[in-house]
Amino acid sequence: MPKVSFRDQVLRAREDAIVSSVNRLLAEKGFDVMTVDEVAADVGIAKASLYKHFTSKEELAAAAMIRVLDRVLALIVTLEATTKASAVEQLKAVARWTMQVQLAGEMPSLPAQNSALRGALMTNKIYLDRLMEVSDKLGIWITAAQKAGQLNRKLPPEVILYTLFARACDPVLGLLKAGGQHSDEAIIELLLSTCFGGLGGR
């Protein structure tokens, strides 16, 4: 019985378009450099109209960050349903996906300690909930993979978790893409290799 009027659907579609623009601009320029004027121009509406949907630039960015987390959560749930692969394979699949998203120019960078965005996100319950949910689900795979000896047992699980988050925004991807020597697929396989296998020789 979800009485959703046509009007509401249009509204949601517009908000979705806004969040998509924010997401792309966030990935491209970062929160501090991105301006609300750019977002408005990109969506094709007036800036004042944006503020009818979102009350601040921070909330705009938070919506984009939440959607990214929702996307990765959806992927995780899908992978959970496909129980064929081992824990470490599931983790690699997630890492591969985040790298694809980054190469597609749709992965906002991690909110650094400094960023003005960080403070706003830390008080955003929805964002924190999603972040915790992703962390929990990945944490289960991480400990399972360690138990199975697929991941180094000597590493504290949070080190592995943080590393996976960081690799999703790894600047090495951008540097290699700028170099133009490798295809996107090759870049991703190289980074997965260095992330899980390290730089060292066998």
Added chain:
Amino acid sequence: MPKVSFRDQVLRAREDAIVSSVNRLLAEKGFDVMTVDEVAADVGIAKASLYKHFTSKEELAAAAMIRVLDRVLALIVTLEATTKASAVEQLKAVARWTMQVQLAGEMPSLPAQNSALRGALMTNKIYLDRLMEVSDKLGIWITAAQKAGQLNRKLPPEVILYTLFARACDPVLGLLKAGGQHSDEAIIELLLSTCFGGLGGR
């Protein structure tokens, strides 16, 4: 014959203090968030005086970036003189040092594709020269370590080089430090382990 007047020495000392402040603020907040007013306040001089030494915010930041490169070059030269260690050990020593600098709050983050800073740096000959010099010297060690089988021969050398640069600014360090569970030394050893050895189990 280095006729350096006392006045010049005072000048150099002041500029060095400025660059130190910029370096710290750059590491703490990033180029976009850092303001010239903050720098002036931190140094203890008027903003207008800053502009007598450096003509723009970008040049201010470039001076700090160049000094970091000079510091790492000095380290490399010292390590070259100490020929006891293998190539991969030299690389690890450099990586360890950059991580120490980062934990000390003195490592500016890599200028991202987006950053307003990147454009300015790409036209700064001194910066580019230093960057190339560091890259060349590290490149020699990288290929030597690959030849010796200490680093994975299948990895293109530039992938290893970029990875070392990226690990110098790895946000994982900050996340682990914020967690408060590990000492600085432990954090560095964990990251060196995941960087060279990977996340995988043996």
Added chain:
DNA sequence: GTCTATAGCCAGATAGAC
């Protein structure tokens, strides 16, 4: 809810006295 227009603020950079 959409727009145009503008308020209010703060940043980078400069003028000009000393």
Added chain:
DNA sequence: GTCTATCTGGCTATAGAC
């Protein structure tokens, strides 16, 4: 070369008509 005071422009956010 140092300072105080100011210019200029761009940004977030809002007012108010439709």
